[in-house]
Amino acid sequence: MLSASALASAATPVLAQEVMFKPIIDARLRYEMVEQDGPLPLQESRDADAVTMRMRAGGELSKGPFAFLAEAEGTLALDEDYNSGVNGKTLYPIVPDPENVEVNRVQLQYRTKPLIVTLGRQRINLDDQRFVGSVAWRQNEQTFDALRIEYMGVKDLKVDVTYAISARTIWGIDGGKFGSVNRPTQIDGDNVFANVAYKTKLGTVTGFAYLVDEDVAVPALLRNSSQTYGARFAGAVPLTGKVKLSYLASYARQSDRAKNPVDYSADYVAAELGLDVAAFKLTAGYELLGSDRDAAGAAGGFAFQTPFATLHKFNGWADKFLTTPATGLQDYYAGVAYSLPKVGKAGPLVASFTFHRFSSDRQSIHYGDEYDAQLTLKIDTHLSALVKYADYDRQGIASFAGDADTRKFWAQIDYAL
Template identity: 85%
Template structure:
């Protein structure tokens, strides 16, 4: 109740100023509708150790619709957006529907208020209060999980300040994360997949632009105030920095680069005493229509962590995890022995295909191993083709093939093949 009061108090100045301006609202009011739809087919073929070996192939046909609008006048705006997902073919384990014989496709049926926010925005300052979408940097630590049908949003107060040239200060205090598991979260024995996760979370992100790239310092304090031990283990304090930029050599040749380091340790209600490192480095080379990418990422492990057997590793519970460590989603929770992900990829872009375009085809290879104990978990192959059909429609086909090496090294470590076909509409 105190947290709800805090948000109401934080929004009071906005609502008060809006009331003062109420007589003039009939003039210069702008309404922007929100209409988005996505039809997706996803299939999962998963083998491996029992009970996974007895699983049936999953086949999911789901439709997602978002609808709402934003009313704005001057620097003030109010946005409301509803989101619903329908399972047309539910031969899959959504994570909360109890169909445990199928592999998971994390798109449960749901209806919810996805975003409800009041916003004050000027050139130097943006303040957002309410249920909102938050994507920081490349979403490695905080993101909206846009790949899933049900988006992750936050009940939060966010302040973005850009009043000093080349500098941006981005501060958020969140009292809850609205998860991808929807209104049935926590049902059928899935207590660690709740509808929302309450807590006292602070996301601090300060960036400075230079000629060579953007230098960012960050601090993410995650305090998951939940009874479930598996969720409290995600409570952590993470401090780090990243540098990302690009240098053009010619009109058709460009080098891009990224480097980041962070240190994480237990925080608040976490019963595990641990500390672990995060390191990533990536290079990209654009040559005309081709883009080559190579990099490595480490989510380290603390073998001496107290309170849990087998060690404990760096976790990123609020990240857009599907973007990282392979599309088969084998590493959404970092194994206790950590992850080293070495990857290389190539992409090719065709600007026009008749009246459609662009068309982008990509292929990426991952090699996964542990931080400790020299375990080669497996290899993964990812391929994707996207096509912009017109102003409102786009299409996608996508494939992931994870091949386990040796014995299963963590929960869910099994040969897995996934295929997606998808149509998106946005007004």
């Protein structure tokens, strides 16, 4: 005769094999305004006003270690007085949130404690997303058709390797229309993203290799084919009960690969310090995307590029440096943030301000300065709100394509189930 505890133990594996369903709902309503100086009076007078609504919906079925996920994504422009990048409204400043309906993710996954294998169209965010990310700030997400293997079978060690045959871009189903050949719906290729990370008491050491081979007939995109090898170290240590020091250092070397018509090599350097003092956080950092002045096949040189990154997170929210200028980029920045845990029944409330000074890697060009400010509020478990502002002030003459005084404002509501 079985005891009650034995019956419970025997039932556990059966219960673990039940089919589970997890719904996915992720909605966002956003207003974005862009004021940007331009070469024509007409362009100077036409500010962009974009009101867009994005919805992602789907679900995940799982049984034991196996899971199948499917998710659709749709973006609607409620006010399309802006250049989406693919709608042909080129007299307006660009707001890269085109209308779109697509399959955002569809993947089969096997997951256990030491091993996760994901096959299909999927979201990939590696480290701080400086080289590979989902571009979550834009309404249409960047996803990859890929096979990803994550192995955690050795204590404190993680091996993460992805082979991707296609990147589904933020430009959506109208990518490539109205002459925007540099903004396709998808970019096919043979891409390998490899990370090996080891945790220590002081932080995580990561070695990485990103091999990009863009199989397209567009010269501007072929120039993104590259091989990047590097390492990063990131961690934090408590100094006192209410004071914590965080730090990051990274270096990488990039050169051309596959069909890239430019023969070049360039360096990447990043360093950042953060100090948490009670509710305040102070941050200061430096980032270099170097330039090769002797790059063969590129007049004026060629610089370090990160085409699959979540670029909005880096080098200012005005998005002036999504493509690194040929003379390279140095970004000196400092910021302060304040967090209030509760505002009535809501919270946390986080306010932040960041200053950037942008200059070139060579030729001693001061591109400009930027001021960024943001206020976020977590309203409840599912709902959050944001207001955000960026002001880029160009110095001297325009030094690269799109180098113009630019002011941007956002107001946004997010709902996630």
